[in-house]
Amino acid sequence: MTSLWPRIEPLLARVHKPARYIGCEDGASVPAHGPGRAAWLLVYPDSYEVGLPNQGLQILYELLNERGDAVAERSYAPWTDMEAEMRRAGVPLFSLETHRRAGSFDVLAFNLSAELVYTNLLNCIDLAGVDVHADRRRPEDPLVVAGGHCTFNPEPLADFVDAFVIGDGEEVVGEITEVVAAWKRSGRTEGSRRRVLRELATVAGVYVPSLYDVSYDGPRLVAVTPRYPDVPAVVEKRTIADLGAWPYPRRQLVPLTEVVHDRLNVEIFRGCTRGCRFCQAGMITRPVRERPASQVREMVRSGLDRTGYDEVSLTSLSSADFSGIDEVVSGIINDPACSGQVSVSLPSLRVDAFTVGVAAEIQKVRRTGLTFAPEGGTWRMRQVINKLIREEDLYGAVEAAFSQGWHRVKLYFLTGLPTETEEDTLGIAELARNCAAVGRRHVRAPSVTASVGGFVPKPQTPFQWFRQDTVEELRAKVRLLRDATRRDPGVQLRWHDPRASVAEGIASRGDRRVGAVIEEVWRRGGTFQEWSEHFDLSRWTSAMDAHGLSLDWYVHRERPQDEVLPWDHVSAGLHRDFLWQEWRDALAAAGTPDCRWTPCYDCGACTGYGIEHVVGSPLPPAGGSQGTGQDLGGGMSVPVELRPSAVGAASR
Amino acid sequence: MTRVRLRFTKLGKVRWTSHRDVARMWERAFRRVQLPLAYSEGFTPRPKVSFGLALPTGHESLAEYLDVEVADGASGVDVGSDVPVLLGRLSDALPDGVDAVAAAVLPAGAASLQEEVTSCTWQWVAVTAGRGPVDPGALAVSCEQLLAGSTLVLTRHRKGREVTEDVREAVLDLRVLGPAGLPYAGGVRLQAELACRPRSLRPAELLAGLGAGGALQERDPRRLHQWISRDGARWEPLEAPRVATDAPPAPSERAS
Structure with a gap:
């Protein structure tokens, strides 16, 4: 009896x-x-509603099930009420397709899209009936594998995960399957677990933390070194060269x-070279690889x-940057097969009037709200983070929105950014108020929502050395903004809980010692930490205290150039010199152009792996864009041809 | 504008979806088979689909209904003549366990399902909460006593409030069918016809009035029929084809 359904x-x-x-x-x-x-259980360690739409998991699910030597099922973190029922009834974590025991699979593969799910990963392993500590697992236990953006600093989970996959998963899951299938055929005997891990470590893009020694000098990390000569000193990420060769998912769930995101999702390109210095996704997914426009249309039509x-949502890190996005969009809207009832959404709109024009075409009927992400409140601040949107770009976009029938505009900002002054913080309120004033010229009661998040520096970005703001500092900035927006009825201020930013900071830039903290937070019931009703910072801070770890050291401290960072042995291809130079340029408020349309500055992501951008057009998108037509100021010249009416840029 | 009434099932694992989930499944299925629907006006045009009585999440049914408006002059499916084809295509576009089993064009001015349906026939299994088998004979006696009585006062939860009321008139029929068999060995299968006006009485609520102090628990509740009663006559909103409708649910018939 393999199905647990009668007990579930x-x-x-x-x-x-x-x-x-x-x-x-x-x-x-x-x-x-x-x-x-090889039986894979693909687990998204958050609730079903959040996890099901995840495209990365769905791509691997299809690729594995197409293979003759693999089979894949799915599981999601059971919500707290279900977990309690399962534990009471002795029902373990199960797969959704055949309701089979998670522990009966060969691989439990976790998708890590956000750091605050780490405690859920432990909970899922435990619910599977598997020891959360990798070094205590038995030959009959599944291998615990993790992939996704968070694995670019795998160290906080090094004690719990047998192997991490760094970068794009499309190719490497096949290579891992071959190793695991051979292990399965061999009978998974005593001692075989160690051998299979050793073999996995030789697969490019796979990091097996148990094969590395970590040494410390007091709080300082000294080195992470492989124990064996065949284990790589630095694990390089995997990158698929051509997204067009991977038209997945073919059968979206x-x-x-x-x-x-309950809609059809079609990924139109992967990677982003806008170069926003806070954005981990933009740094670790380089270069830009566009899907051919004809394939996009085919995937949209067959998917609908x-x-x-x-x-249908055309997904990417900055969808308006897709070559010829306006033609692709109008092709979908005007496709007779869609009979005029299909709406298109573009996540992460660029901040310019052109983009709003595209949005106007796709939202002919439901013009409710538009979202832009200027991120910084002043031009200086936006130069620091390299998100080079001029104020007039934003007002032009907002004007276009309110004049074309939208009534609500939402603006995303970060606070707690490097070199941020009171003036920069207050600039957020000023931009929002000015946007509301622009709106009043067109609609009676415009609504501008400024959504403010506390910045958490991420590994493998130019800001990886930066000192994160404390809760008190972030709160003071929020207070400042509340006072500055209170009297404008057109402006609503929303902010992310600064306490959650601190916990995210612990998990983001932690080293292996932080694993004990994550385990303790989990043991004290701290699951679903992304959900405010379940989040409690005191669980994190008391666990840090209990393990003698300093919050100031891990989170609120600027790192010197020569410090060994916990993720230095994992590479996104980016030269450390490039990241450091970007960090210095940030402090000098100097911008860097988008290398998709300008000469290569050798960040390392292409040159290191012998790949390059795949774009449909060598020209920047219509309407102008970051780095292609403006004086960036601040002492750095941009070697590009100037084009008329250039406008600012956005990506997230 | 043509109004079409559809009858469908909800069996197996899919019974754990909600009424709203079922509505979304149907909207997607209509688009997949390209049935030309009539859309509402306004900022968010929606297809004009109206469902009858909500089926509680977790309950199965052989007799669910919806009315949908199909655009006039639309090419393609002729609901009048292509019913078996349409039902087959819809069933293929719907999840396992949800099958379209009957369809008919409604006469102009026909009343809505919510206005018309007066009662439902339910079947379910009564088990004890881990305290041995249910005695079918004793339960049959309880049923007879209940029907012979003139009142049945129950306290029910309604929208977060406790409401105590006499529901005897809502129990139109109640009988023991016999031992339930696997997987509910020790359970007893019951069937009842329960009114849905002024408010629906659910099988689990009735069971609370039958068992000694709520000791009985409901398993596998299934709606077999919805009825329209008027002037002493009783009929279904749509007759199902004569397959499986009245057969006692056997495990093999379950969609999962």
Whole structure:
């Protein structure tokens, strides 16, 4: 009896949203397990609603199920009520397709998109009936593997994860499958676990933390060194050269119950070279690889036909930058097969009037709100973070929005950025107020929401050396903004809990010693830390105290140039010199252009791996863009041809 | 504008989806089969689909209904003549366990499902909470006593409030069918016809009035029929084809 369904079903009447645990989605595979197939359980360590739409997981799910030597099922973190029922009834974590025990799989593969899910990863391993500590696992236990953006600093989870995958997963999952399938055929005997891990460490892009020694000098990290000559000193990320060779997912999952992003998603390009210095995604996913426009259209058309969705999102880190985005969008809107009932959404709109024009075309009927991300409140601040949007670009975009029927505009900002002064912080309020004033020229009661998040410096970015603001500092900035926006009825201020930023800071730039903190937070019940109703910073700070770790050392401290960083042995291809120079340029408020359309400055991401940008057009998008037509000032010249009417840029 | 009434099932794992989830499944299915729907006006045009009585999450059904408005002059499916084809395509576009089993064009001015349906027939299994088998004979006696009585006062939860009221008139029929068999060995299968006006009475609520102090628990509740009663006559909003409708639910019939 491999299915746990008869034991799961009686629990469902007692939990919220039981449809999260039944599977049955359109697009789900019917897996055929067998001795010759490596069995993967792909786990998203957050709730079903958040995890199901994840495209990375769905891509790997299809690729694995297409192989003759693999089979893949899915699981998501059970919500707290379901977890309690499962623990009471002795039901372990299970797969959704065949409701099989998680512990019976060969690989538990976790997708790590955010640091605050780390405690959920531990909880899922534990619910699977597997020891959370990698060094205590038995031959019959599955291998615990993790991939996703967070693995660019794997150290906080090094004690719990057997192997990390760094970078794009499309190719490497096949290589891992071959190693795991051989291990499975060999019978997973005593001692074989160590051998299979050693073999996995030789697969490019795979990091096996147990094969490295870590040495410290007091609080300082001295070195992370491989124990064996065949284990790489630096693990380089994997990058697929051509997104067009991977038209996945072909059969996107259609959930039976409500989830976030409940629509067709088509990834139009991967990577971003806007060069925003705070943005980890933009640094670690270089270079830009566009999907051919014809393939985008085909994936949209077949996806809408198959799923019955009436909305498609063209996803990427900055979708308006896709070569010829306006033609692609109008092609979808005007496709007779879509009969005028399909809406298109572009996440992360660029801040310029051109982009609003595209948005106007796709939102003919439902013009509710538009979102822009200037991130910084003053031009100086935006030069520091290299998000070179001029004020007039923003006002032009907002003017275009309010004059074309939108009533709400949302602006994303970060606070706690390097060199930020009171003037920079207050600049956020001023921009928001001015946007509301622009809106009043067109609509009676415009609404401008300024959403402010506390900045958390991320590994593998120019800001990896930066000292993060304390809770008190962030609160003071929020107070400043509240006072400055209070009297304008058109401006609403929203802010992210500064305490959550601190916990995220611990997990983001921590070293191996932080693993004990994550374990303790989990043992004290701290799961679903991304959800404010479950988050409590005191769990994190008391765990830091209990393990003799200093919050100031890990979070609120600027690192010197020569410090060994916990993630130095993992590489996104970026030269350390490049990152350091970007950090110095940031402090000097000097911009760097987008290398997609300007000469290469050799960050390392292309040259190191022998790949390059794949773009449909060598010219910057219409309407101008960052670095292509403006005086960046601040002492750095941009070697590009000037084009008329250049406008600012955005990406996230 | 043509109004079409559809009858469908909800069986197996998919019974754990909500009423709203089912509505979304149907919207996607209509688009997949390219049935030309009539859309509402306004900022967010929605297809005009109206569902009848909500089926509680976790309950199965052989008799769910919806009315949908199909655009006039639309090419493609002729609901009048292509019913089996349409039902097949819809069932293919719907999740396992949700099958379209009957369809018909409604006469102009036909009343809505919510206005018309007066009662439902339910079948379910009563088990004890881990305290041995249920005695079918004793339960049958309890049912007879309940039907013979003139009142049945129950305290129910309604929108977060406790409401105590006499629901005897809502119990139109109640009987023991016999031992439930696997996987509910020791359980007893019951069938009841319960009114849905002025408020629906659910099988689990009735069970609370039957068991000694709420000791009985409900398993596998399934709606078999919805009824329209008027002037002494009783009929279904749409007749299902004569397959499986009245057969006692056997494990093999479950969609999962």
